[in-house]
Amino acid sequence: MSVNLDKMLERCEREQWRVADFDWTATPVPLSPEREREICAYYVNMSYIERLAGALFLALAKRVDDPTLAAIFETFHADELRHSHAAARLADHFDVHHYQVYTPNIPMLRFIPAFVDLIDSVGPAYATNFILGGELILDIALLRGLNAYVDDPLSRAVIEKINQDESRHIAMDMHMTEYFAAAGRGGDANPWLDRNWWGVLTWGPGFFAEVFFRPMQRFDPSQAQMRDVMRRIRRFYDRAGVAANPAVREFQGLVALLETWAGALLGGAVAELSRRLFGIDFDFVRAGSTVSVYGPGEAAPAVLSPGNVGS
Ligand SMILES: [Fe+2]
Numbered sequence: 001m002s003v004n005l006d007k008m009l010e011r012c013e014r015e016q017w018r019v020a021d022f023d024w025t026a027t028p029v030p031l032s033p034e035r036e037r038e039i040c041a042y043y044v045n046m047s048y049i050e051r052l053a054g055a056l057f058l059a060l061a062k063r064v065d066d067p068t069l070a071a072i073f074e075t076f077h078a079d080e081l082r083h084s085h086a087a088a089r090l091a092d093h094f095d096v097h098h099y100q101v102y103t104p105n106i107p108m109l110r111f112i113p114a115f116v117d118l119i120d121s122v123g124p125a126y127a128t129n130f131i132l133g134g135e136l137i138l139d140i141a142l143l144r145g146l147n148a149y150v151d152d153p154l155s156r157a158v159i160e161k162i163n164q165d166e167s168r169h170i171a172m173d174m175h176m177t178e179y180f181a182a183a184g185r186g187g188d189a190n191p192w193l194d195r196n197w198w199g200v201l202t203w204g205p206g207f208f209a210e211v212f213f214r215p216m217q218r219f220d221p222s223q224a225q226m227r228d229v230m231r232r233i234r235r236f237y238d239r240a241g242v243a244a245n246p247a248v249r250e251f252q253g254l255v256a257l258l259e260t261w262a263g264a265l266l267g268g269a270v271a272e273l274s275r276r277l278f279g280i281d282f283d284f285v286r287a288g289s290t291v292s293v294y295g296p297g298e299a300a301p302a303v304l305s306p307g308n309v310g311s
């Protein structure tokens with residue numbers, strides 16, 4: 001999965017596009033009042049999530065020594081700001097009847113600065129892995145789910161361009177995970193001891209519940225997209241090339257704990273409580289278990305070739 005950085009930078013610059021490239025005068029698909037309200041609200045939140053992603057890449061650009069890497073991450077910052085503008089524009093595109101003023105989710109607004117500060121202060125191996133997870137679930141799964149849910153020609157065309165950018169982001173997120181694994185680097189400043197973690201813990205549950213889990217349950221009731229995300233993360237983290245990354249080692253420790261009988265019992269109890277108290281179903285997490293990914297009676301392979309990681 002090694003990335004040629006010069007070619008990647010050239011691709012990043014070549015594949016830039018503009019929000020103005022689309023015809024924003026198009027009429028959106030007809031929506032019921034309830035659906036118009038919810039789609040506008042989702043896109044307003046999405047425009048902030050894209051800003052969060054941009055801030056994370058800018059923080060990374062400032063922290064890396066390699067000038068090509070820094071230049072790549074600066075283009076990612078520009079990509080995410082463009083995604084933010086596109087999401088805000090899509091909110092306006094669907095706001096045909098102006099039923100209300102759409103404002104961003106409050107826990108999300110509190111979560112964003114805490115998370116950006118956390119990314120700034122933790123070891124870069126942890127920072128890049130938080131970014132990888134955030135991109136897979138918020139920047140990609142949520143946006144794709146929302147796009148499929150609304151099923152509008154302009155939205156589809158815009159999200160197709162955004163997804164093109166996201167494929168570069170994910171390739172680099174994975175490259176950085178390997179980069180920090182190569183010499184076991186980047187593991188200083190463990191996030192669990194960072195004071196910003198408390199801000200993330202305080203605002204994260206409300207943010208993820210309202211902006212991610214509940215909408216995803218509407219967009220993708222079968223949880224097919226979330227199961228796919230779980231499988232991708234597990235297969236990637238099981239590769240030998242990332243095993244020495246300190247963030248991956250912590251992930252593997254957590255998986256091992258959850259796959260003991262006591263861990264499974266505890267995980268099952270927490271999932272059941274979440275379903276009953278908050279109506280949020282975490283069943284998709286099982287898709288990342290050893291038995292789901294590799295089949296019954298099999299252990300995770302010590303080495304996965306890149307071809308097995310899936311995309
Ligand atoms: Fe994005």
Ligand SMILES: [Fe+2]
Binds near residue numbers: 166
């Ligand atoms: Fe992204």
